[in-house]
Amino acid sequence: MPCQLSLPIGPILILDDIRDGHAHLAALFIAPKGQNISPVEIEGRSVPTEALAEFETATAHRCRFSVPIDRASEYVWDGHSYPLSLDLLGNLRLAYVSCNGEEVGDLDREGSERNAMWARLREEHCRQPFAFLLHGGDQVYADEVTRDHDLSEHWPERVPSNPSADALADLRLHLRERFLERYAALYASPEFAWLAARVPSLMQWDDHDICDGWGSLPETQTESAVGQTLFSVARECFLIFQHAALDGDLPLRFADPSGIHLGWSVKGSDLSIIAPDLRSERTRHRIMGQGGWAMMDAEAAGPAQGHTFLMSSVPLLGPRLSLLEALMIAVPQMQKYEDDLRDQWQSRAHRTEWRRILRLVQDMALRDGHDLTAISGEIHLATRAVMELGQGLQLQQLVASGIAHRAPPTAWARTLGALSWLGEAPLPGHPIRIERLPGQSSRYVAERNYLLLERHSGAWSARWDLEQSGMTAPLALSQ
Template sequence: MQHISSTADIIGPVLILDHTEERQLHLAALFIVPHGVPLPDVTTASGQAQSTRLASYSKAEIWAARFTLPTDQNSWYTWNGETFSVATDYANDLRIAYVSCNGEEHGDLEREGSERNAMWARLKEQHKTQPFGLLLHGGDQVYADEATHDHSLSEDWPEKLPRDPSRAELQDLHTHLREKFFERYASLYRSPEFAWIAARVPSLMQWDDHDICDGWGSLRRSRTYSPVGQTLFTVAREAFLVFQHASTADSLPGRFKDSQGHHLGWDIALPNLRIVAPDLRSERTRRDIMGPGGWNQIEATRDQTFEGRTFLMSSVPLLGPRLSLIEAIMVLIPQMQKYEDDLRDQWQSRAHRDSWRRMLRLMIDMCQQPNHNVTALSGEIHLATRATMRLKAGDEMHQLVASGIAHRAPPKVWARILGNLAWFGEAPLAQHPIRIRRIPGQRFRYVAERNYLILERQNEAWTASWDIESSGLSAPMQI
């Protein structure tokens, strides 16, 4: 294949798993292509892949090349003269990486690359030693909070809103936000540490608030349902589908549960493995974490017979300590009231107590299926930790939290406060107490260091370990 020199300006490929069917992985390779630059073909053992343009921005177009690879053997594809090996033998032993919080709220695009992406570089070296078959992204793949800056309608979002913006002003805001979201995704996807592994490991992504804006859904309705708020959500949703799923609203991959896209929950089944990712943002309100679509997805999942392991991706931790005490204190201290939305984001918020119990009952029902185990995967809190919920007959459901891959850790004192709060325990359901546990080798329940999670299946048994920035790789723990 002839090398085209101008392809040096193309960002990609970013490999995304669409769905599985009859022992075939349906994949998309995403490219960000400057205007006027030809896109070289993607080829596999089966031939040339079909490429489709997904979106156009002022500086580039977004393209996706779709192709299939087998699920019962390792495989490859080529692009622009380079061959990319892909560990697609999902029928046997398997390694999965789980990451979250790939950025920060302020100044993320100005951070020095090797510092920002140090954990991505570690993940790259892990893959070189023992390849990963999947890369799960648990939310906040981008931090888009600053996208609202530099426009008169959104400069002071969400504190101040214009009273009655015109259609022309809102269209101008729409254009401004689209370009700002593009800028953030392009910056992240071109970083060499991320780009190397993203081209070789199929990704599955679930969004959280910073993929839209800080606290989306936990902000007051006067903000989220305002013309500015709805414009922001529309742009963020388009960018989420284009850049994180290589799709558009009218061509969602088969793993999505609502073909109309009113909620963006998805699940996917592999040999003895199911990954379920409900959408905790599209239907969220200050009183509801999920709407009818999300609940229908989880209830349908509960009713399906499945043997093997289910990983439930809950972008905010499903098992956690009692937060009502902190919420009550915040109400009394004006300086802390600005953090109310952060706590309201959590399942454990007193505003979501009934929803939390409902979700936990569904998880217990799923855990009771024969020959079936459920493990929750979460991020969001910028700390590493784990938790368990007691089931019948002495069994436990595990939750593993890895956060963040690029977000710098909060002060250690915050981790200690949460650890002390967790000492009291929590039992939203009688006879099913929740406990925050220590990661093997750690002194405290919460670890204030950057981290990612490694899930490994060997001979049908699963283990989990955390790669923690200063502490190093934790000992494998059976789950």
Template sequence: MRENNGFAGPILHFRGCDAGTLHLAAITIRPDHAPAPGPVQAQAGSVAPVLLAQVAGLSIWRHDFALRAGEAGYRLDGRDYPVATRLDGDIRLAFVSCNGEENGDLDRDGAERNLMWARLQADHARAPFALLLQGGDQIYADEATHGHPLTEDWPKHVPDSPSEADLADLTRHLERRFAQRYMMVLAAEGCADLFATVPSLSVWDDHDICDGWGSLPESRTNSSVGQALFGVARRMYLLFQHGATDADVPGLFMDPAGRNLGWRRDLPGVTLWAPDLRSERRRDRIMGPGGWNAVEALHPSGDHVFMVSSVPLLGPRLSLVESLLMAIPRMQHYEDDLRDQWQSHAHRAEWRRMLGHVLRMREKAPVTVLSGEIHLATRAEMGPESTRIHQLVASGISHRAPPKAYARALGLFAGLGEAPLAGHPIAIKPLPGQRHRYVAERNYLTLDRGNGRWQAVWHLEESGLTPPLDLD
């Protein structure tokens, strides 16, 4: 993987839009000894950077600025960066998830790892994207715990009473490891230009913390070591995926207290929102008061609603698989993976609750759920045509696909169907142009609005582009 030497950016983050103005934040990352970036230059004027944070030998600088609709972009340190600044009318969005792998991600060949990113970048050059939606597992931090005595055996073993000095040393270790992974992603060839010209909106999932966070035994996650891990992961998520610190939380997320980091943004004719399914997660719940209060208070506007659910909201009868595997001692190590799903026995009441809120939103406008997590491409529909909900799953922008036999077996199982709400059955369906319900290829998704109508296209590593799917 190419060395970044401690430099990355600019990386754009979408803050919102109003009255023909696009509000952005751009972070630039440099070694502590390097000079600060220059000002951002745009039609509205020149904006100096502020030092957002210093962590792991890196200084993270932020420019907060605005671009007017129709403006070509911005200029920074002698380079022009084009940005799609018109968000009304015809626009394009891109959706990705699962940008990495659990083991050895730092050692992968960059061209192989980022093949689909390069295609996304070429797609953007052909027809620019207005936003990049990132649906979880933007980094795979599972190996960040390696190399420190307090977490070498995480999560199998956790020390009972580590000293404050040892915990402080662990925090510094984790900060270095997390920063290394974020820098590898943000400065990667084939990705960096995209991040500099397309504003991102991101929601996190377990690998942005550690595999199975929140579904692990609470003796692990509630321990001082577990809380140190979560604290570092949260800080890094805010910095690198939102260009933010705790001081920015009330203005960026639906829960001003920051217990839950779900967000909502509105574009002309569109509401985008993402519940945070990790911050408040426990083995017996997916969200706590912060998350549920935000969902209950959410009333979308516009002609279409896009919900980003890091774990698929519409899925097959995984509770049946859960029951079968829990009866087989050798298979019980899969329990955490199954607990991660909305369809788990432990979360069925919450699943129905969320589906009820999605149907409430469907009364006002069509709703499309965007999801990742499963390293496969698929889609689903819920309910009769009059209240139909679409779900589009694009998972594995860089994570290599599982065996095709696994996808076929899962597709057969999905044929059993599921109906958690009476009168609103869920059906897992093949992608347009595909025979099977699940496609085992790396992929990303594009969403196009033309003449007021939305269409979705999957970009598959081997099979190419799917025919467009209408999202009425």
């Protein structure tokens, strides 16, 4: 069935860029087709909305405006005032989330259970507000969008070899409506919607924003006509609903205006956030293509001060997963999980590329007057890791996953914890260790969670909010 909307959804705030002393924002709305959206009122000005994209029964609208970054501000829409905490010059709070859903039956889950950690995050914002909300991937679980169409019903196990142009056009229409349905359902949930209207989001995609394992599936699937149609629609909807943008109209924070890859970065007062795209150019044999590496090389060569947060949708530092990968290939019953491990930087298929990114990050982190922290999601567990950089410095990685995805069995967390004892050193002389969160006895915590990043008097720290265990003590990030 097409998505049925009775009321406008939004505003959903997106951070377009930071420049010229202002935060440039986009407010996204989803409304039934033909329904007008009121303008946004900001500092006595009325800024009209514009139609961004049309669907069968709904229209996505956008309004772009800016606010200064040296003080708190507010905007008004439809008679309601929305405060913004975008003073970036002093103490600062960010929140990081990932894995907002599940592979099967996500839209059928009871709302208060599904969004329990979103409610906690909302309460935390009320206690002390966030400037930005960072989303590290799998903002939407699109795995079921392929159902109920002849071409994609059995994706990816069975792929039609030569579908007609008319059949592919019909598939495109079907997929667009299914993506709309999922984004609308997520953005209408009251716990998320309240936050998203008051805290601008910065989003990075991962495989479930397309389909499970995109890029690590065999190329006979991803390069097929059905696979390319799925990717094209997923990408279009990713831009519309996660960036309030279209091809040819990308915000300036994107490194490639053509959008061949969708990596981006923003820079504020003594703060940089870098989010390479680990999906658009991915194949079974690489994680990033020429465009992604050009972006990262430019970031490494450019000036930096203060603190950089590098968003890697799959963890940059981790245990020796190549042993599990070899076991899964050898045991037929486990081969269905092989794509999950091939998704990781630590996969045997990506070992050379993993060393390249680690050397690049090491060079960035060793610059004088500059700290760098990697943040990741994807694994549905909370953990952290460190890599020795030399000169008495460390690269820290923080993993927070997931905000809505229920935690895997504790036995899986123990298995990864046991594997971490073997150690890993892809760069000789720079060992990686999996460390415990403050106050936790295990290296991997099987609880839903999100991450807080806080700057006080110029020094950054991190805390995890764990569903059962509660808030951890602060972990110092500045060195």
